[in-house]
Amino acid sequence: MTELTSDSFDRPVRTRFAPSPTGFLHVGAFRTALFSWLVAKKFGGQFILRVEDTDQARVVPGSLESLIRSMQALGIMYDEGPDKSSVAALDVQKYGAVDPSILPDFDGEYGPYFQSQRLTRYSEVLEQLLEEGKAYYAFETQEELDAQRAVAMARKIPFLYNRRYRDFSLGESRDRIARGEPAVIRFKMPVSGPIRTVDALRGETIWDATTMDDFIIQKSDGFPPYHLAAIVDDHDMLISHVLRGEEWIPSFPKHVCLVQALGWEQPIWIHAPSVLGTDKKKLSKRHGAKPLIGPVPELKDGELTGDFLSGLINQEGYLPEALVNFLALIGWSPGDDREVMPLSELLSAFSVEAISTAPGIFDADKLLWMNGVYIRNLSREDFVQRALPFLQNAKLLPDNPNIEEVTYASVALELEQERVKRLDEVSALTDFFFPELPVYSEKSVANWLRKGGMTTAAYLSAVASSLSNIEPWNETVVEQAVRNTGIEFNREKGELTHPVRVAVTGRETGPGLFETIAAMGKKRTLTRLAHAVELARG
């Protein structure tokens, strides 16, 4: 088993997250990025963001900005990666505009960090491989390959490229290219024998070379595919630990052979387990995963559609810190029974060895619980600060509220804090505070207003008149007044409070009755009481 501590590894620890800008950042990809970040920070190393945009056709406008904003929101930022100038050099049409204020001024020493800007470096490597006879030009067209594949499929035998051009002379190939013939470059994999790979978590795997073919390392458009670009960049960027998703395991031997052919030292390879949806299928942009930051236009059959997906953080109201905590626990655990752990604690508890090899399911119920825990742990001020925008989204608060409006909303918010599990719930929880009259739920009116009829009407009138005289208007005095009236009417417990609650809030559940009344103020309370008296009379 490869040693995993930084002491046993003579290079500084550097890890990377290397997404392709083909959509929004979702929880599955982010979980793996988080693991990478944790490894780097655990050993005082650097975390790099590298954009894998070698497939130019799949670049989606806006995905780059969404990616960076999400990482920023989650507090998992890169030490090296896209900066103002490298982003400015991008085709705005293709990548979408990126607000420069979210970008760092400098990218780092090993850039550029966009693969599309590293083409000359790939050519160098390709040239070397060609010269050393470790790679070769191949002239099949896409159509020819497709046809061959179809034949193999029909005969139910595995398709392997026939290596037709493996031993062609380089000179002859170059002539054909000079004549304008399109070609790709393929890497010479061993034709037979065992290929050994070592993963830090899963140990050694022996692969049979006869089941592998000579894969493409330069496409006919001149771009390298992932297999080549990632290997070159990981080397050039001095990546010490390549931590990626387990979907890369099948191509692991290709990467190991490439590194070997180039005479480079293997990084420590770590394949983290997938994050699955409730249906046990891997979460992906196309399957069940939601964006961290939204809204994001959905990509359907390669086309952007108007079905905007909502963001977990800014629209559904999950706290970034709760998300980070929760996600860290999918595929990793501290080894004891701790679960609610802020980032700093996650960092000190983290270890590569404790990463699991088994995929984990994204359990939305448990996330909801944990989000509630984090919301309750927020200071009142912090909670209000974060919740206010959700009230504005719901139009309960104007876009430019005055001081009084903010103060009133803040008090309402504070009363609901311990009940909130997602920030977007605050509107439904506090909406009755705002209009002159709340929406009276039919059920509540029937149960607590109409049922008592004239008796209830009399009781509520008495409550109203008693409240109209009190001074000062605060929770204690309000409670005293209501309770005294209740006693006069021989009411206690629910009989005493429920009709009043329904009268002033329109519903049966909510924060403490007296603090609610105190918060709403005298005018609003009396207006509602008067209305409820009418409702009770039928």
Next chain:
RNA sequence: GGGCGGUUAGUCGAGUGGUUAAGAUGCCUCCCUUUCACGGAGGAGACCAGGGGUUCGAUCCCCCUACCGCCUACCA
């Protein structure tokens, strides 16, 4: 079809050649409370995927099978 990876309650997961197999979430009950939520106390829920070995003894070690997943592109 082939290759690879995975398998401890619904879910997340700890764990060890001998344990009553942690804990959390979700569910249920009770307590607290004016209600809801929070909090507190309990409860149900796992033949440790199945079958063979090895062993005095296997959830743990080995083999086989099943199931699930991933890859099988001039995508990443």
